[in-house]
Amino acid sequence: MTVLDLFPPEAPAEFVPEPAIRPAVVELRQVARVFPGDPPVHALRPSNLVVADGDYLSIVGPSGSGKSTLLNLLGLLDRPTSGEYLLDGVPTGQASEAQRSALRGGRIGFVFQQFHLLPHRSVLENVLLATTYSGVPRKERRQRALAALDRVHLSHRLHFLPTLLSGGERQRVAIARAVVTAPQVLLADEPTGNLDTTTSDGVMDLFDELHRDGLTLIVITHDLSVSGRAERRVRITDGNLSEID
Amino acid sequence: MAKINVRLGSRGDQFRARDLFREAAAGIDARPGRLFLTILGTVLGIASVVVTVGLAQTASGQIARQFDAVAVTQAMAEPGTTRSGWGPAQPVAAIPWDSDIRAGRIAGVEAAGLFASVSLQGEVITALPVNDPSQPMPASPPLFAASAGLLDAVRGYTTAGRFFDAGHDARADRVVVLGARAAERLGVSRVERQPSIFIGDRSYTVIGIIDGMQRRTDLIDGVIVPMGTARANFGLQAPEQVHMRIAVGAGPVIAEQVPIALLPNAPDNVRVQVPVLGSTMRDNIQADINVIFLALGAVALLVGGLGIANVTLLSVMERVGEIGLRRALGARRRDIGAQFMLESVAVGLLGGLIGAALGVAVVVVASAAQAWTPILDTVVVLASALGGGVIGLVAGVYPALKAASVEPITALRGGL
Ligand SMILES: Nc1ncnc2c1ncn2[C@@H]1O[C@H](COP(=O)(O)OP(=O)(O)OP(=O)(O)O)[C@@H](O)[C@H]1O
Ligand SMILES: [Mg+2]
Numbered sequence: 214m215t216v217l218d219l220f221p222p223e224a225p226a227e228f229v230p231e232p233a234i235r236p237a238v239v240e241l242r243q244v245a246r247v248f249p250g251d252p253p254v255h256a257l258r259p260s261n262l263v264v265a266d267g268d269y270l271s272i273v274g275p276s277g278s279g280k281s282t283l284l285n286l287l288g289l290l291d292r293p294t295s296g297e298y299l300l301d302g303v304p305t306g307q308a309s310e311a312q313r314s315a316l317r318g319g320r321i322g323f324v325f326q327q328f329h330l331l332p333h334r335s336v337l338e339n340v341l342l343a344t345t346y347s348g349v350p351r352k353e354r355r356q357r358a359l360a361a362l363d364r365v366h367l368s369h370r371l372h373f374l375p376t377l378l379s380g381g382e383r384q385r386v387a388i389a390r391a392v393v394t395a396p397q398v399l400l401a402d403e404p405t406g407n408l409d410t411t412t413s414d415g416v417m418d419l420f421d422e423l424h425r426d427g428l429t430l431i432v433i434t435h436d437l438s439v440s441g442r443a444e445r446r447v448r449i450t451d452g453n454l455s456e457i458d
Numbered sequence: 459m460a461k462i463n464v465r466l467g468s469r470g471d472q473f474r475a476r477d478l479f480r481e482a483a484a485g486i487d488a489r490p491g492r493l494f495l496t497i498l499g500t501v502l503g504i505a506s507v508v509v510t511v512g513l514a515q516t517a518s519g520q521i522a523r524q525f526d527a528v529a530v531t532q533a534m535a536e537p538g539t540t541r542s543g544w545g546p547a548q549p550v551a552a553i554p555w556d557s558d559i560r561a562g563r564i565a566g567v568e569a570a571g572l573f574a575s576v577s578l579q580g581e582v583i584t585a586l587p588v589n590d591p592s593q594p595m596p597a598s599p600p601l602f603a604a605s606a607g608l609l610d611a612v613r614g615y616t617t618a619g620r621f622f623d624a625g626h627d628a629r630a631d632r633v634v635v636l637g638a639r640a641a642e643r644l645g646v647s648r649v650e651r652q653p654s655i656f657i658g659d660r661s662y663t664v665i666g667i668i669d670g671m672q673r674r675t676d677l678i679d680g681v682i683v684p685m686g687t688a689r690a691n692f693g694l695q696a697p698e699q700v701h702m703r704i705a706v707g708a709g710p711v712i713a714e715q716v717p718i719a720l721l722p723n724a725p726d727n728v729r730v731q732v733p734v735l736g737s738t739m740r741d742n743i744q745a746d747i748n749v750i751f752l753a754l755g756a757v758a759l760l761v762g763g764l765g766i767a768n769v770t771l772l773s774v775m776e777r778v779g780e781i782g783l784r785r786a787l788g789a790r791r792r793d794i795g796a797q798f799m800l801e802s803v804a805v806g807l808l809g810g811l812i813g814a815a816l817g818v819a820v821v822v823v824a825s826a827a828q829a830w831t832p833i834l835d836t837v838v839v840l841a842s843a844l845g846g847g848v849i850g851l852v853a854g855v856y857p858a859l860k861a862a863s864v865e866p867i868t869a870l871r872g873g874l
Contacts, residue, residue: 290786290866311790318788325870329783333488345477346788390787 236302239264244296256282260454271443318347322391326403330375347394361393381412398429482800496769499762500809508817510751512834533702551727552696560719566708571608572697581658599640603688611701612673619649619666630690637678638669766853782869795862802854810846
């Protein structure tokens, strides 16, 4: 996918440089987020971060250190107060709200601590919901949802309501929903926060499998056993980002 | 296992109408109990509007039936008259010979016919030719001219033989139809053997005897010739009147349109008599009832609209988490707004449909109880049902804007 796909009518083809090497999936350049107030909250101080295609990154830090703030910025749910964020090489600072929505739908998958499944919709419908907003061709939607649910080993629960599932199963539905649109990067905020150790291991095993298949993963956690699974670890304290080697 | 991390080829099938309808339907479907309460106000509002209009229509049909049916369905047009000097009133214009046809084309006119009284110019109408000039002249029945449609237009009927047709008129045939009393006076009771009467010394074949004519009772005493015959043989200059049988309530329209149809260049010169009394009275009776009912309906609709707005707003608040999730999945603000808007319209439309059905049922039952014939315009019923959708549309605007403005981060902080 190129920049062409992002701004189809406006950008004439000849002005778009074809990148010779694949750009980083995520690149933060001096990105900061300050919440206005008295005093203002520096939730994220100017930080740099590069996440390459296929990376598995964990972000650890104490409560209130700015982990969710960082993830919201990465997920285009929030705009930085300064700095530039390039997603797949595309600067997102000037993008309109509708373009950011399209990027979220097409290139980013989210997994939340509270699962966020629609309680009145079946497992399959919950996964299909992601395809309706992300431009997956209608003909492929069902087949891809089935493949994604198979991927998370839930093919036997297609028509269950989420309320009937265990916590681990719910989180696996949420992961299926996140990967069904074939995103460039999967962002997970405390994905195991509501799970016990065993189920949490199941979910982390799934992340390992997805990573092996080439998916770029960014996982926020305060659980050291979870962060230990990642190839790269980033610590955040009081809004300051530092890589742990 | 196949790698599902495939890059998207096209952004073809974005969130479209079909997805929107599915999502809105699922949103409504999720809370059936609440749906009932939501639409209650709209149902009652629409129902009371339909009942008001339906009972008004039914009652006016009923009142029209109770009035003298002739009085409310009869109209007449004639040239206006001048009243200059001391002489008799003179018509200011002549209405055309095809006035009956022109009037008949107007919606609401069910039958139309021309009428004129014809001057005998000293001649008399007798059963036998007058051959003894020394005998005193007997008093003559009056002579009238009519077009083929007149009998129906003035509610007459034949007791023997037949009335003229357009052919007699066009050919100026020497035929007459006798009013019942004139026939008695002239000693004609049967027409099978084509008896003749004499106007002056010319004989005319009697083709029928007529009676009834509640709008021109003088025809009963008269001898009637076709318009064409009166024109050819008696020098009739123009028809005097156009009589019309009209639909109930068509009076005002006819009063407006007939003058233009008859004398397009000088409509002011045509005077029209249409039933006024009956309809005004009916209007007065109905007006009070209608105002009360419609006011109640309007209040109910307002309450209904507020109800929908309220519940939709409540549902937006409850589903903030869902909205945040959808935004995270790539929904634009307008996708969210449209979804709640559509839910609100669908709920309003449903209320409208149920309300309209309920209203029709009430009108039918109430009419049956009074032994009236229920009259209800289907357009009114359909418009009322759609009105529910409009209420939903208006009621949905604020909640939809509210839903569209939900910030995904705030929304996602809470649970679903
Ligand atoms: N909308 C906001 N307005 C003001 N301050 C905010 C806002 N959102 C977050 N903060 C503050 O920013 C800081 C970082 O918050 P954040 O939610 O990123 O923490 P976190 O690392 O995710 O914590 P936890 O592990 O408890 O989830 C906190 O001090 C928080 O109070
Ligand atoms: Mg957090």
